[in-house]
Amino acid sequence: MDKIWIKDLEIFAYHGVLAEEKRNGQKFYVTVSMDVDLHAAGMTDDLDKTVNYAEVCELIRRTMQEESYDLIEAAAENVADAILLAYPQIKMVHVIVSKPGAPIPMDFDTVCVDITRGRHIAYLGIGSNLGDKEAYLDYAVDQLNKDEYIQVTKVSSYIITEPYGDVEQDDFLNGCLEIETIYSPQDLLAVINDIEQGAGRKRLIHWGPRTLDIDILLYDQEMIMEDTLKVPHVEMAKRAFVLEPLAEIAPYAYHPGYHKTIIELLEILQNKKD
Template structure:
């Protein structure tokens, strides 16, 4: 994870209506909010220009208004939704840590405060797009548009669409392939679920491995994460073997380094070309 500068807000007092018990929602109580804003302050510091920074006064006002205008039973939910709204509202924020404290929480025991502290960041993911059934371009365009409209996702770049031969030995029509760069607040598993939803909108059927499909969406890279689960492997396990992935990815991210192989996308593409010549 990249190292960012920090702006700290400590123990902002907010009177709000959050809690499991009805009287907490009706009568309200005092909460304390602390936040660490992860930003790049260098330009603002060198030029002494507030417009180049994230205004901690505006952030404090936003947190106060948000917590007073919404009601949650759990402080976990209040912290989660507040953090998301802050990241979506303040464009220079790269990440944020929020601690929401609840003094004198009604647990029937003497204590000063109960708190929840969470940390969330924007992430950068690279997604492979493919289609070889129906209106291929329309399916890819739909995927790009759907991802851009999904809450917590921003499409930053899209490669050209390339016509490529089918992969895997199944006889079928040529593919239209591309890649996009996505800025997202979603976890890898959440992002995978969204991709599957978009594939379902295109009536994707998973009947034959490497077979024809209206829409195929794969997570290639997610920050510099190396991740394995039952449903997902990052980096994509075969991306370095697929020219229909590396060629469009080289258009938008030639310098990005594969966290497992240690080579840039451009280097992986050149390596694959050399292997194919032999």
Template sequence: MGHIGIRDLEVYAYHGVYPEEREKGQNFLVSADLYLDTWEAEHRDDLDASIHYGIVCEHIKDYMLREKHMLIERAASEICENLMLDFPKLKKVCVKLYKPEAPIPMNFGTVFVEVCREWKDVYIAVGSNMGDKEGNIRSAIQMLSETRGIQVEKVSTLIQTEPYGYTDQDVFLNGCLQVKTWLPPEVLLKRMQEIELLLHRERKIHWGPRTIDLDMILYGEEVIHTKDLAVPHPDMTNRRFVLDPLDEIGGWVWHPTEHKTIHQLKEILEERGAKDYD
């Protein structure tokens, strides 16, 4: 991965906790580190294969002047996220926003915040067995794609599967999505749960019927164990209704704890003759 650096871009802007800072303004310095694949640019010597850092500087200035934020943390995050959206070649951005004229009643050099955003490949299992099942899934996909910081890259074929555990319910429609996101895992989980609520998901019976189910299966190659989240999904290797559609859109993807590809895990499950369950 290549790296383009911008250092100490000076912008007179209007950010600060105190009203006078947002009225009178002050000087800020912005440094940005841009990460992208520069191999083609290196060998073609063609600016179209890279990013024009002069244009990036103009964009940074525009972002700084567009709003008046109380916190430089917010201003820095806006710069990061807008750069990620406006320059599709970027894989990661880190921004340092310096405030050398901060209202601190003592001698100091400067204060600054640093914010980073990086695209991560995430795989999400989707399922529904109530109402318009396909409509529920399509609505969930649309809501994800409309969320800032989430881009839906691939959608698998939707497959019909029998219920497991609590069997007195309708069959399920299941599939998998590949998204890229800069949202941290916990923030992405919260958004997925919000979408479930918007689509009237109710958690009354374990393994029971549901309008929509969204499960985070893989988040890059990260291994996460918190009170609310376990990734990779701890039971994905036993679920045909996860591995079949996941293999369709990402069979080559590496499972970080099983140390096998998704396709290999699917073959192992087929050999075991395991039954689907939800």
């Protein structure tokens, strides 16, 4: 991927844990590398085909000066977020915030924080079998789109499916979504849980009825095995109500655990039933 670099942008700001740092301020230096496709700009010599680095510099200055942070980690995080939110064509941003005047009683050059943030493709499964099922699924899509860190890029058809498990309950309405997000998987999970709660979701019975269920199925090619989050979703390859709508919007999405595409997993599952 092509890159635009801004190196050692000098900004006077008021960040630090100590009271005198917030009172007196000091110089910070910000270096940014932005991953962006520059081919069209190079071929046309057109500023509209690239990222205006003068505007980015001003955005960095505002972000660094409009708020006082205790930590340069927070300053770097907010600079990265500001750039990604302002420029959808930037796929990834690398931010270094340097603090040469850090209160360290030794000889040193500078203290730096170095972070990389970017856009991620995730696939979500959505389902409901209580109340107005379609309205609950539409609510999930709407709430995700309202979050500035998320863009819903594809929505599958909704399909009626029999409930999974041994609990007697109404049929489900299920679908899948493709999203682009700046959130980490853990932060995305927190947002999803809030949306479920907003729809009145109560986790009373395992595989029981619910107003709204949202699962992270895939997140880039990451494999996560934590107590609260497992990606890819551990049951997705066994569930036609997941694979069918997912194959509609992303047939060639790749499952990093099974090393197969979604359409391949669906075919395997269908052959088992025949």
